[in-house]
Amino acid sequence: MNDPTHVPGDRTRVRRVATNAHYDTATLHAIIDAAYLCHVAFGDSLGVHCIPTACWRAGDHLYIHGSNGSRMLRRLQESDACVTITHLDGLVMARSAFSHSMNYRSAMIYGRFEVVSDAAAQRQAMEQFMGRLLPGRQAEVRPGSYKEYAATTVMRIALDEAACKVRSGGPKDDEEDLSWPAWAGVLPLVQTRLAPVADPACTVHAPAHIAGWQQA
């Protein structure tokens, strides 16, 4: 993307607390790249659906995949979708009840998914997915067979109609509430990687990329 800043449109202009809005590519990519999954909203004759699914980014597209038989993947070829990623970073404790808030990073992407139908591009996308899940993993696993790839649909959505919203930092109480005798600050939340749990039938020593999963 040559222009690092998106111009917000009707669907992406943030109205509520617009000072938290971000339309730059770096923020968008960082939020996507920190996520293992997204929520995809789409409509059909039964109404609107919101389905969580694994996602990854390559260049200026967000990718998802699934079985060829997936209702969602079929519907996404017929109408626009909204993809949302949200990271919750903490609860914001203010002196007044109504000034409480949450710290978060969220991204919304609008548009039409397209199927990655070229076989080489599909394979590349799935290998990028594995690289996102765990760098180094692809070289160790039994690669996908022709049959497995043929049964799988990979789809992507361009990142050019997108908006991010980020809140960070402490509480913002009104001036007249600052003397209220309540503790004020942030209660942080973070996603943590715990120690790998080997399959009971696994006799293979954990390689560095597995052993290094757990955070200090």
Add this chain to the structure above:
Amino acid sequence: MNDPTHVPGDRTRVRRVATNAHYDTATLHAIIDAAYLCHVAFGDSLGVHCIPTACWRAGDHLYIHGSNGSRMLRRLQESDACVTITHLDGLVMARSAFSHSMNYRSAMIYGRFEVVSDAAAQRQAMEQFMGRLLPGRQAEVRPGSYKEYAATTVMRIALDEAACKVRSGGPKDDEEDLSWPAWAGVLPLVQTRLAPVADPACTVHAPAHIAGWQQA
């Protein structure tokens, strides 16, 4: 709810990996009660939207709130929505690329939101929200004023059209892949509570419910 098990309907019957589906109230409540936020999908003339927002449960309803001016809260009064909550519990590393998976707990709720218009019920719901965020907090903060409550819309959706999907445990490789020499198991992810960060202007000693936030 007298019947602890929901009978799945057209919108809630899980098709993909249906063995992971759960329709019982205990599973649904546990997934909601572990969440601080949900994703709400709804449609309007611009298309379908998927917006993250704080949520909490009281009895057999899921609640959300926002400013009276919120587009989402106005639209939710006009058509059905889908509310989804997802907890990611880990990455599942299998011997073959296409047997990789994720461990998760997710809930989807369909229906029409209704405004909690009774003033006493609105106040009770907001106090239940604070109790969910942090037990003990409500008694310490400056309570909401008449004006603050009047500017806020609380909405709720019944939990009677809902489905959960849960995956846990290790990889499920095909028999012929079990001898492939790749480490297999689960890389766990968990949401962790870190040490409270006091507002620089805060002179109040942290009470037990704040000091106890951090996990051991």
